[in-house]
Amino acid sequence: GAVVSQHPSRVICKSGTSVKIECRSLDFQATTMFWYRQFPKQSLMLMATSNEGSKATYEQGVEKDKFLINHASLTLSTLTVTSAHPEDSSFYICSARGGGIYGYTFGSGTRLTVV
Amino acid sequence: QQQVKQSPQSLIVQKGGISIINCAYENTAFDYFPWYQQFPGKGPALLIAIRPDVSEKKEGRFTISFNKSAKQFSLHIMDSQPGDSATYFCAASIETSGSRLTFGEGTQLTVNP
Numbered sequence: 001g002a003v004v005s006q007h008p009s010r011v012i013c014k015s016g017t018s019v020k021i022e023c024r025s026l027d028f029q030a031t032t033m034f035w036y037r038q039f040p041k042q043s044l045m046l047m048a049t050s051n052e053g054s055k056a057t058y059e060q061g062v063e064k065d066k067f068l069i070n071h072a073s074l075t076l077s078t079l080t081v082t083s084a085h086p087e088d089s090s091f092y093i094c095s096a097r098g099g100g101i102y103g104y105t106f107g108s109g110t111r112l113t114v115v
Numbered sequence: 116q117q118q119v120k121q122s123p124q125s126l127i128v129q130k131g132g133i134s135i136i137n138c139a140y141e142n143t144a145f146d147y148f149p150w151y152q153q154f155p156g157k158g159p160a161l162l163i164a165i166r167p168d169v170s171e172k173k174e175g176r177f178t179i180s181f182n183k184s185a186k187q188f189s190l191h192i193m194d195s196q197p198g199d200s201a202t203y204f205c206a207a208s209i210e211t212s213g214s215r216l217t218f219g220e221g222t223q224l225t226v227n228p
Contacts, residue, residue, distance in 0.1 A: 001218050006158070034215060034216075041221075041223070042220075042221070043204060043218045043219065043220050043221050044159070044204070044218050046215055047213060091156075093158045093159070095216075100172075102146070103149065103161065103164065103210075104149070104161075104208075104216055105161070106151075106158040106159045106160065106161075108157055108158045109156065109157060109158040111156065
């Protein structure tokens with residue numbers, strides 16, 4: 001089956017620093033990748049959609065200069081949280097779509113804590 | 116029109132019982148309806164999915180019932196087990212256009228031993 005690998009699973013960073021989260025599709029080519037943010041006991045909130053080789057499309061209210069998304073290849077997308085602040089602490093999840101029978105496959109998530 | 120409404124918010128079931136979670140949608144263009152299971156600290160995992168050309172799909176203890184005219188679909192978990200305790204999300208998308216998933220609010224299921 002389709003597998004999406006997301007790293008790191010947990011990260012703690014100091015306020016003002018940047019952190020990069022990687023999302024890789026291991027056995028299929030991901031034409032589209034989605035990045036979500038999830039607060040405790042809430043649903044997934046879509047942050048942005050990216051297609052390989054194109055600029056990401058951000059949802060309303062999501063700061064594109066703060067959450068940098070790169071989708072340089074069909075198997076890798078990265079989310080960089082720049083100048084992180086404590087309010088950026090959250091659970092970030094990527095999802096990749098490769099078409100066919102694969103549908104939407106989710107990564108295991110990254111718990112970001114900004115101190 | 117993009118919303119998917121999910122109920123109940125939380126559900127407690129005894130081991131061996133049936134868990135039922137319901138979702139309703141508005142956008143008739145939706146053509147893909149998956150259910151995801153999420154354990155704490157993990158990403159959602161696809162449980163079962165249905166397309167609108169069928170009214171029911173069963174995989175093991177999990178069944179999706181789909182009512183196109185009512186724009187509703189539901190997840191039934193038969194013989195619920197403590198290991199099924201998790202958060203369940205319904206979702207919908209226009210798969211033919213590769214669009215985003217629209218998620219329901221989630222249901223926290225607890226199965227008591």
